[in-house]
Amino acid sequence: MHDVRKVIPPDGIVALDNGMYKIWFARNYRTSVANTLLLDNALATMGAGLPSAIVASLIHTDKRVLAVCGDGGFMMNSQELETAVRLKLNLVVLVLEDRAYGMIRWKQEVDGFCDFGLDFGNPDFVAYAKSYGARGSRVGKVSEFSMMLEAAFREGGVHLVVAPIDYSENIRVLVKELHSVTGLCENPFTEPGSEADVQGTSGFGRFCSLIPGLGVKLSNDILAGPTVLLRGRGGPSA
Numbered sequence: 001m002h003d004v005r006k007v008i009p010p011d012g013i014v015a016l017d018n019g020m021y022k023i024w025f026a027r028n029y030r031t032s033v034a035n036t037l038l039l040d041n042a043l044a045t046m047g048a049g050l051p052s053a054i055v056a057s058l059i060h061t062d063k064r065v066l067a068v069c070g071d072g073g074f075m076m077n078s079q080e081l082e083t084a085v086r087l088k089l090n091l092v093v094l095v096l097e098d099r100a101y102g103m104i105r106w107k108q109e110v111d112g113f114c115d116f117g118l119d120f121g122n123p124d125f126v127a128y129a130k131s132y133g134a135r136g137s138r139v140g141k142v143s144e145f146s147m148m149l150e151a152a153f154r155e156g157g158v159h160l161v162v163a164p165i166d167y168s169e170n171i172r173v174l175v176k177e178l179h180s181v182t183g184l185c186e187n188p189f190t191e192p193g194s195e196a197d198v199q200g201t202s203g204f205g206r207f208c209s210l211i212p213g214l215g216v217k218l219s220n221d222i223l224a225g226p227t228v229l230l231r232g233r234g235g236p237s238a
């Protein structure tokens with residue numbers, strides 16, 4: 001986020017798709033000019049990031065425009081790269097690759113559900129971008145990220161930058177630290193040392209039952225947890 005902010009000038013526009021990174025951007029990406037961080041809450045439709053960046057780029061031809069997408073959301077509307085190339089736009093698309101529906105993984109973990117059906121494979125994004133006539137590059141090290149983003153903007157045209165992302169900090173930062181800051185305690189139903197506690201979840205595991213065949217844990221107390229409280233206060237949703 002810090003590196004993105006360095007590369008995007010105050011009037012540059014960042015258009016988010018929907019995924020885990022949206023929570024991080026919504027909380028940490030500082031703006032000083034109105035309408036320079038575009039994100040859709042409410043329905044929070046995956047696939048919207050690239051089209052909204054295309055429109056921003058069409059309207060603001062003189063500004064830097066960056067679409068930020070997860071690998072799942074990007075692949076829901078990636079054919080719009082053709083539109084961007086055909087219209088000769090200047091646009092950078094940052095694809096954050098975890099080969100998974102990362103936000104749903106986080107939510108399922110927080111709510112005490114098991115990790116089920118969240119992984120998928122991706123195309124070679126650089127080759128994929130080139131097949132549309134766009135440019136493509138892959139970030140190999142954190143230290144080269146901002147330079148690669150800067151180079152993509154300088155080169156102009158449509159440029160896809162793919163960066164591997166590690167979401168292992170989600171539970172620590174977005175659940176535990178938030179609890180300590182807001183004063184919301186851990187779910188009172190969590191027993192220290194219980195399975196839910198060990199997993200770092202909010203304690204619903206204790207109330208879970210098992211669906212035969214799927215191995216999916218369902219909570220019968222899903223409305224009572226602190227994660228629901230947080231969502232209910234108007235934070236970005238999925």
Ligand SMILES: Cc1ncc(C[n+]2csc(CCOP(=O)(O)OP(=O)(O)O)c2C)c(N)n1
Binds near residue numbers: 018045096100103238
């Ligand atoms: C069209 C649509 N389908 C499903 C969802 C629910 N949903 C919200 S975030 C998300 C996962 C996003 O995965 P990805 O784009 O890879 O981003 P990540 O969280 O992994 O960074 C899903 C399935 C949605 N918001 N929109």
Ligand SMILES: [Mg+2]
Binds near residue numbers: 100102
């Ligand atoms: Mg993903």
